[in-house]
Amino acid sequence: MSTDFGLPGRVAIITGAARGLGAATAELFARFGAHVVGCDIDGDELEKTVSGLEGEGHLALAFDLSQPENCESLVAQTLERHGRLDILVNVAGIIERIELDEVDEAAWARTMDVNVKSQFFLCRAASEPMKKAHWGRIVNFTSQAAHTGGFYGTSVYAVSKGGVVSLTKNFARLLGPDNITVNAIAPALVDTRMVSGNMTEEAIDNVTSAMPIGRMTDAAEIAMSVAFLASESAATITGHTLDINGGLLMR
Ligand SMILES: NC(=O)c1ccc[n+]([C@@H]2O[C@H](COP(=O)([O-])OP(=O)(O)OC[C@H]3O[C@@H](n4cnc5c(N)ncnc54)[C@H](O)[C@@H]3O)[C@@H](O)[C@H]2O)c1
Numbered sequence: 001m002s003t004d005f006g007l008p009g010r011v012a013i014i015t016g017a018a019r020g021l022g023a024a025t026a027e028l029f030a031r032f033g034a035h036v037v038g039c040d041i042d043g044d045e046l047e048k049t050v051s052g053l054e055g056e057g058h059l060a061l062a063f064d065l066s067q068p069e070n071c072e073s074l075v076a077q078t079l080e081r082h083g084r085l086d087i088l089v090n091v092a093g094i095i096e097r098i099e100l101d102e103v104d105e106a107a108w109a110r111t112m113d114v115n116v117k118s119q120f121f122l123c124r125a126a127s128e129p130m131k132k133a134h135w136g137r138i139v140n141f142t143s144q145a146a147h148t149g150g151f152y153g154t155s156v157y158a159v160s161k162g163g164v165v166s167l168t169k170n171f172a173r174l175l176g177p178d179n180i181t182v183n184a185i186a187p188a189l190v191d192t193r194m195v196s197g198n199m200t201e202e203a204i205d206n207v208t209s210a211m212p213i214g215r216m217t218d219a220a221e222i223a224m225s226v227a228f229l230a231s232e233s234a235a236t237i238t239g240h241t242l243d244i245n246g247g248l249l250m251r
Pocket of ligand 1: 015016017018019020021022039040041042063064065066091092093094114141142143144186187188189190191192193194195
């Protein structure tokens with residue numbers, strides 16, 4: 001396999017691309033020659049990230065992906081611009097730390113809508129052009145919380161990420177015959193705003209000290225795993241959840 005993972009010329013939708021893991025994935029894919037369609041609810045930050053990408057043919061599309069019609073518009077506008085869609089990377093997600101007693105229907109809907117529902121509608125919409133091309137790669141972002149059940153205050157987040165593991169397997173079964181693979185990545189701790197905004201230094205140290213590798217993962221390291229799963233070399237890996245967790249949990 002060449003070091004560009006076969007990405008030159010591929011058209012890739014990457015959600016949550018304004019910052020964090022989505023931005024790191026967009027940067028790596030652009031560096032390897034993909035045409036990135038970055039999507040995020042934060043249009044200003046998305047514009048900055050996409051305008052700084054290497055190469056040409058990138059697009060910044062601001063959408064709130066909790067709305068299914070926006071998921072469909074994202075795929076439709078990608079096809080209008082490029083005429084094809086090879087790769088979908090579902091990174092966008094939120095975490096809200098809420099005491100169990102305070103979880104209400106609105107909080108439940110906010111997390112499920114972004115973390116699971118958007119991935120469902122994007123997988124479904126993206127699969128149509130991929131089926132026609134008889135080639136496609138989908139990578140969904142879940143979390144170690146899907147396996148551990150999360151911590152106090154993250155019950156809904158953990159359930160949403162468990163849903164991502166199930167939907168990944170479901171679409172992997174449905175789309176395999178069309179030569180489309182569907183996998184998930186389950187990070188433990190990556191130094192993004194999601195972590196710095198929700199965890200103290202002490203809490204981070206407690207988790208990393210329980211890891212055999214003993215440190216957080218870099219966003220760029222996660223992006224390399226996404227690129228591998230999107231490559232031709234990963235053609236028979238599907239329905240898999242890849243743990244990237246410093247050995248915190250060995251399943
Ligand atoms: N950082 C970690 O340690 C970690 C660990 C486990 C799982 N994850 C998962 O990785 C993914 C990326 O996390 P991150 O750390 O980069 O977080 P982040 O908060 O830095 O980035 C998330 C991005 O998603 C975007 N987004 C949120 N709601 C949206 C919506 N409705 N429509 C469109 N975009 C929306 C945000 O604007 C933001 O740019 C998430 O799914 C997260 O659950 C992260």
